[in-house]
Amino acid sequence: MPEEKENSKEEIEVFPFIEGNIIDLVAQNSKWAELICKWRNDPKVRQYSRNAWPRSLDDVKKRFETVPDRHTRDSVGFIMYHKRDKRPIGDIGLNRIDWVSRHANIFAMIGEPEYWGKGIVGEAAQLVLKYAFTELNLHKVRAGVFTPNERSLRAAEKLGLNKEAVTKEAIYVDGKYHDIHKWGLTKKEWLEKNKTV
Numbered sequence: 593m594p595e596e597k598e599n600s601k602e603e604i605e606v607f608p609f610i611e612g613n614i615i616d617l618v619a620q621n622s623k624w625a626e627l628i629c630k631w632r633n634d635p636k637v638r639q640y641s642r643n644a645w646p647r648s649l650d651d652v653k654k655r656f657e658t659v660p661d662r663h664t665r666d667s668v669g670f671i672m673y674h675k676r677d678k679r680p681i682g683d684i685g686l687n688r689i690d691w692v693s694r695h696a697n698i699f700a701m702i703g704e705p706e707y708w709g710k711g712i713v714g715e716a717a718q719l720v721l722k723y724a725f726t727e728l729n730l731h732k733v734r735a736g737v738f739t740p741n742e743r744s745l746r747a748a749e750k751l752g753l754n755k756e757a758v759t760k761e762a763i764y765v766d767g768k769y770h771d772i773h774k775w776g777l778t779k780k781e782w783l784e785k786n787k788t789v
């Protein structure tokens with residue numbers, strides 16, 4: 593394990609795009625492709641993340657081959673970079689961006705389980721919400737969480753998202769159908785909650 597930790601340690605220069613306290617949000621970098629591949633395939637990490645298909649290193653690397661067009665891109669992802677430990681620990685961002693209705697889905701994955709349960713996603717998601725509403729001018733951010741992912745349900749609640757609906761038996765994971773809890777927050781609601789921002 594120490595060897596693995598050593599390998600995942602940051603060796604490249606990091607340019608934060610959004611600065612936080614515990615983590616910075618940094619542009620995804622092809623030099624982290626192996627690490628991202630490890631996170632996507634890790635059974636413990638991918639369990640509730642809709643990752644039912646194995647992801648090869650080539651698949652991950654393909655993402656870095658084309659630069660997304662700024663007018664048509666439908667997702668934006670960041671690496672969560674742990675400032676004190678100087679290492680990338682997961683990724684977070686917005687996908688399924690709809691530029692007409694101006695909404696998007698927020699996703700998050702801490703790929704290094706030793707960093708779970710430390711409130712890190714709370715900080716990272718707040719930064720992404722601020723980015724979504726004050727830089728991308730989105731109208732609404734959504735999230736979908738499966739019933740057994742109690743950690744994620746709690747994180748959505750702590751973040752101040754509103755629970756809007758539950759779709760029954762909507763996802764098949766580990767041999768069972770599970771409900772999907774749909775959460776949402778409009779820019780107006782976010783501004784109300786963050787009057788000092």
Ligand SMILES: CC(C)(COP(=O)(O)OP(=O)(O)OC[C@H]1O[C@@H](n2cnc3c(N)ncnc32)[C@H](O)[C@@H]1OP(=O)(O)O)[C@@H](O)C(=O)NCCC(=O)NCCS
Pocket residue numbers: 636637638640641682700701702703707708709710711712713714736737738741742743744746747750
């Ligand atoms: C789900 C995930 C994003 C949450 O991020 P996190 O930084 O670990 O979240 P937090 O530290 O804020 O913990 C969330 C809450 O879950 C609670 N929790 C921790 N372990 C738990 C468990 N086994 N069961 C229930 N709740 C648990 C924590 O106590 C905390 O609540 P509290 O602050 O009221 O005590 C992160 O664990 C992760 O990336 N998991 C793997 C990938 C994944 O599932 N992504 C989400 C897909 S929707």
